[in-house]
Amino acid sequence: LRPGVTEADTAAAVQSVVAELTQQGIIPVVLGGGQDLTTALYLALQPFGKPVQLVTLDSRLDFGADPDQGTSRNFMNDIILHEPNYLFNYTNVGHQGYLTDPDTLELLDKMQFESIRLGEINRNPALMEPVLRDADLISIDTSVIQGSDHVAHAEAGPNGIDARTMCQLARYAGMSDQMKAIGIFEHNPDLDNRNLGAQLIGQVVWHVLDGIYAQKSDYPKCGLDEYARYVVDLSDVEQAVVFYKSSKSDRWWMEVPYPGQKTGAHIVGCAYEDYLEASAGKMPDRWWKTLQKLN
Structure with a gap:
């Protein structure tokens, strides 16, 4: 898609296209732009009229900044406060404790949502499979990937999910019989040394598609x-x-x-x-x- 005149125009176009594709049973993979486009993907699932389970992969929790100005750092405010509210469950995967406000973690807990620390993923990535399997919508901020494997992010850091584990999680996402859409955001080509970041994003997409082709028609597609x-x-x-x-x-x-x-x-x-x-x-x-x- 070509960017609209305003960010709102772009979001409206993404929402329209994703809504049309998902209604036809097609799983769109959205690449590029800010992670605040997750809101457009979430709204695109409204026509299903069913509760939505959202999973984000992010080194931070995007609830901060000025709530009156929607950005990639606070788009979750718009999703949680949107009426009608279809959000049944929200899980963030990969937050780093020193980048995360404890008050935000406490807020998540009060809302019966959760965020899984980076350390838990590194200990056993396979335990993330059920989390991704239950997701209707998955949104990846490339800041969740360690900077040595993906430097093409304005806030790339020394810690994060490594490239191999990222591809493993992407395949889990693709194998979900429930996933309706997935987005990979915040890749900045101007910061991409030798295009290694772009190569990794391509491999992540490949693993999503490989997972889709490996689906077993499990629940909820069968009894x-x-x-x-x-x-x-x-x-x-x-x-x-x-x-x-x-x-x-x-x-x-x-x-x-x-x-x-x-x-x-x-x-x-x-x-x-x-x-x-x-x-x-x-x-x-x-x-x-x-x-x-x-x-």
Whole structure:
């Protein structure tokens, strides 16, 4: 797309195109521009009339700056405050503690949202797979990548997700049967030494597409009756947790009951580690957090 006369014109054009593509079942990959275009992608999903699960990958949490002036540093204000509000869940992946306001983390916690620290990702990137699997919309700020692998960002830093892990996460995103759109933002070609940053962005896109072609038509594209079902009885909290495992992909899901209802449950992606945790007698954090959202 050519940029509009104003930033609002550009955002409106992006929203229109993404809305049309997603309604046709096409997954758009949006490249370039500021991460505030995430708002346009979010609004493009409104016609579905369903709750949206948003995941951002960012070294910072974009809630700061002047709330009256929308920028890449505060676009999440617009998404959270937008009416009607379709945002069911928001997770940021890769924040760095020394770049993050503790008050913002506290605010996220009060809203039943979360941000996962860079250190947790580096310890075990595979644990991010369920987070990305449940996302309808994924927005990547290239500042989340360590500067030695992607210097083409005005705020590139020495720490961040390395190139290999970034491609691994991109493939997880593509394999999601729920993802409707993904954006990669804040790449600045004027700062790109030998175009290595552009090469990495191209490889990230390749891994997204490779993941899409590797999709297994898992939940929600198929019913849970096709999966192996495991029931773990947690006597300490008088609650049984139901897990499902796909034989096609070896991925796991679990049921979270709707409060006050005897039937029906919300299905949330999880990891094998969540099943092991429940089997050891401890309720997984992912289960508790989802229950709080449903309340």
